[in-house]
Amino acid sequence: MLADPVLQAGAPEVIVGGAALEADVRWVHVSDSAGVARLLDGGELLLSTGAGWPSAPDALREFARALHHAGVAGIVVELGSGQTGIPDAVAEVCRGAGLALIALTREIKFVSVTEAVHRSLIAAQTDALHERQRLHELFTALSLQGAPADVVVAETARALGAAVVLENLAHEVIAHETLRTPVAEALGQRADADRVPVQARGVRWGTLLALPGPAHPAGRLTVLEQGATALAFGCLADGGDAEWSLLAHRGIIDDLLGARFANPADIAARLASGGFTLSGRLCHGIVARGVESTADLVDRARQAGGAVVAAHGGGDAVALLSLPESAPLTDALVARIAGPTRTVFVGPAADDVLGLLASLRAARDLAASDRAEGGPRVRRVDDRPLERFVASLRDDQRLLAHSERMLAPVVAYDRERRGDLLEVLAALVAHPGNRSAAAAASHLSRSVFYQRLTLIADLLGADLDDGETLAALHLALSARRGAAHT
Incomplete structure (x- = not known):
């Protein structure tokens, strides 16, 4: 005024x-x-x-x-x-x-002041009514569409122009939208947040929090209450909050692999908010093939004294596993956690967030390069020195340039003719001393396999019997798989 x-x-x-x-x-x-x-x-x-x-x-x-x-x-x-x-x-x-x-x-004239104030108040009240109606329509639509919790949280944050966090009753973060605020900073401010319960029919599932931010025409608590109501409807429709834990795990995994965290402190804060700690622990990234549900994997890991964050995708369970230092991840423990009939790919041990991220990426790269039938098996990146080396240089442009330069003729041939030369070359470097096994891995007869090798040698102008050439091709293929997987 x-x-x-x-x-x-x-x-x-x-x-x-x-x-x-x-x-x-x-x-x-x-x-x-x-x-x-x-x-x-x-x-x-x-x-x-x-x-x-x-x-x-x-x-x-x-x-x-x-x-x-x-x-x-x-x-x-x-x-x-x-x-x-x-x-x-x-x-x-x-x-x-x-x-x-x-x-x-x-x-x-004091009457002019009175009129000006009253005009402003009436305008503010009208804006508040319109905004409440807009919010009601927004969150009703989200409820009717069955929007997942992370979408409701994101819409609530955008409506408020402030970071919003959804917690369960154990104060574990289920979903968050921090807008431009670093994740670690936002999660550290939860004590100062406005908060409303997420509950319906006498059952409480969690709390929706809004960090300090600008005033809202409809009132910050009104916006939070609308969001909490939409979340409660979602819990009623899904029969409880079981989906929340899966959502929290999937969000962490997706954000990690999508590099959506600004710095390691954000990763550590997000993991810690779900009860996953690295300090004084043995941590690994793992991929378990053929797991239909991550819930059993999470339960078995906890029974073994570990903490786990797991998500399901493409027929594989991708997980972060934290164990006490006194309980190293033996093959027996892997089988106990993932199930005795699973093939599991284990990344190197890590003691910080960047190491853990590298471990998870390395495990995924190894799983992507190994589609062999058979077994339950435990495959470790530590036993595959080339895979580990390539994973450590994942973002090195020189390695990527080497891969592109060396494989370019083969890649162009496959693209233009829908060929399978890259697969044949991968089988060759995987079985460098046994071309019969390489042919079998390619599902080709030996005669057809040898014809493909002759074509590859001509395209590359290289001797495929030379050890250094095979090593360079193996490195190029591994780098290409890593880049494509990323």
Whole structure:
């Protein structure tokens, strides 16, 4: 209101300002009475000439204290006929109480101020009604569409313009949308957040939190309540919050592999929010083939004293596993956690978030390169030195350039003729001393396999019996698989 042209016409002088100017104005009251405090309900902007104010300093202090106790938003005094200056006693009380005090040095019509404030209040109320209706339509649509919890959380954050976090009853983070706030910073501010319960029919599933942010026309709590209601409908429709845990795990895995975290601290904070710690633990990235549900895997890992974050995709379970240092990940323990009939790919042990991410990527690369039938098996990246080396140089442009340069003729041939030369070459480097086994791995007869090798040698202008050439081709193929998988 101080910036409104109506008040600016009075050449206002701020006697007490600062944080006091942030007070909300609920209404305007015009009075010169010394007993006006008893007529106020709180939140009023008092307009006065001060003509009826007491003159004694002690009485003025008591008058100002009464206004403060009544909850007045601020005092605007027009100097001239009533007061030639703001009494020191009044200014003293207002400074101590943090109560806005403004002097108008020119005469204005108080009725114009009243009209301006009331117009603003009515406009704000109208905006709030429209915004509440928009929010109701938005969250009703999300509920009817069966939107998952992470979508509801994201829409709530966008509506508020502030970070929003969904927790379960154990205070584990299920979903979050931090907008431009770093994840670690946002999760560290949860103690200062506005929060509403996610509940329906007497059952509570969690809490929806909004971190400090801008005011909202409909009220921040109103927005949160709409989001919480949509989440509660989702829980009722799904029969409970079982989907939340799967969602939380999938979100962590997807964000990790999609490199959507700004720094390692964000990764650590997100993992810690789900009860997954790295300090003093043995941690691995693993891929378990043929797992239909990650719930059993998570339960078995916990029974073994471990913490796990797992997601399902493409027929494989992709997981982060944290174990006590006293319980190394033996083949027997792998079989116990993943199931005795599974083939499992295990990344190197890690003790920090970047190492854990590299371990998971290496396990996925190994799984992508190994589609052999048979077995339950435990395959470890540590037993595949070339795979581990390529994983460590995943983002090195020189390695990628080597791969593209060396394989370009074969890649072009396969693309133009829908050929299988890359698969034949992969079988060759996987069985460098046994071309019969390489042919069998390619599902080709030996004669056809040898014809393919002759064509590859001609395209590359290379001797496929030369050990150094085979090593370079093996490196190029591994780098290509890693880049494609990323």
